[in-house]
């Protein structure tokens with residue numbers, strides 16, 4: 001009996017030794033990327049502060065104190081933004097629905113996610129999104145870019161993935177642990193979490209500033225409008241008593257070309273406020289008067305972001321102007337600035353000429369915002 005127990009004990013000790021050995025190997029391999037990197041780059045890792053070049057005619061961007069911009073953070077954010085690793089099937093990245101050449105929109109009435117699933121709304125362009133302090137999305141349901149970036153990964157009609165899985169993929173990736181170390185001074189790959197992913201993406205998004213369109217160049221005295229553009233500008237801003245009024249500038253306020261408020265601009269015909277097929281802001285506030293209200297979208301790069309409205313119902317800017325000229329569909333909460341307008345053919349041509357001065361080619365072609373995997 002005694003010798004049997006001893007044998008067992010010996011066996012147990014061997015098992016224990018084996019397990020310790022395995023654990024040791026595992027721990028060494030788990031930190032290897034970070035250790036190697038440390039050897040290469042020195043022990044101290046402090047990300048380089050990044051100073052945002054903010055346009056003089058914009059209000060200052062509010063940047064959260066716990067996520068300051070750094071060169072390494074922005075670069076990591078750019079990589080994550082373009083990386084389909086974030087999606088369930090490895091085929092959809094943030095950029096699938098936010099393409100630079102389309103002003104960071106996707107050119108579709110309804111965005112299409114993994115497995116071709118269609119979402120309920122049109123993609124939003126991301127130009128100047130760092131300035132949207134009154135809430136993100138068409139209905140303002142997300143408070144911050146850090147908060148927003150967590151959402152698409154788990155939306156079934158977007159990336160349809162699972163954050164624990166994404167965290168695992170990033171921790172075991174040959175490249176990302178090192179990039180996270182540089183951006184956030186982590187010392188262990190287990191510190192890579194969804195919250196750091198969101199922080200990095202938010203940093204990248206805050207750099208997406210579009211403020212070098214012809215409109216801005218004219219303001220800076222570096223360009224001049226054609227006669228048609230100037231006439232369109234005056235109609236847009238109700239700036240001349242000799243020209244028709246449009247009321248556009250109340251909601252599409254410069255320089256962002258949105259006042260960031262939630263309004264009903266009369267695109268939907270309903271018999272009562274209960275009947276909006278997409279309740280928009282009302283779904284969030286639960287205030288019936290907010291039903292059918294959507295955040296006023298920016299008009300910057302509007303030439304590139306057709307089709308228009310939250311449901312992509314208008315293919316062209318001509319169709320949008322016809323809508324506004326009609327005065328829109330009546331509802332108890334229709335904004336009074338949406339009213340019947342008397343536009344001539346020339347007025348519409350000039351308004352569209354002005355709207356096209358909001359196209360910022362240096363923004364959409366900026367190599368700093370481009371897909372890093374194409375470089």
Ligand code: HEC
Pocket residue numbers: 081086092093094095096097098111112113114119121122123124125126129132135136137138139145148149152153157158159201205
């Ligand atoms: C399948 C397409 C799709 C994918 C993938 C996608 N988005 Fe979006 N994005 C949309 C749509 C559609 C909206 C508007 C939805 C709404 O308002 O309800 C939107 C809205 C946003 C907004 C709000 C912009 C504003 O003006 O308020 C941000 C920011 C954003 N997306 C960033 C991202 C990031 C970051 C990722 C990747 C983690 C991502 N998106 C992935 C389609 C997509």
Ligand code: HEC
Pocket residue numbers: 246247248249250251252262263264265267293294295296297298299302305307308309310311317320321324335336337338351
């Ligand atoms: C009462 C505020 C208000 C006024 C006035 C107004 N808009 Fe809008 N505009 C909105 C809102 C809100 C939306 C989004 C509505 C939606 O999708 O449900 C919008 C959407 C648009 C879009 C589509 C943008 C996109 O990305 O899909 C264009 C273009 C546009 N407006 C141009 C104009 C022009 C030109 C005028 C003047 C003739 C004008 N707007 C007047 C509030 C307004």
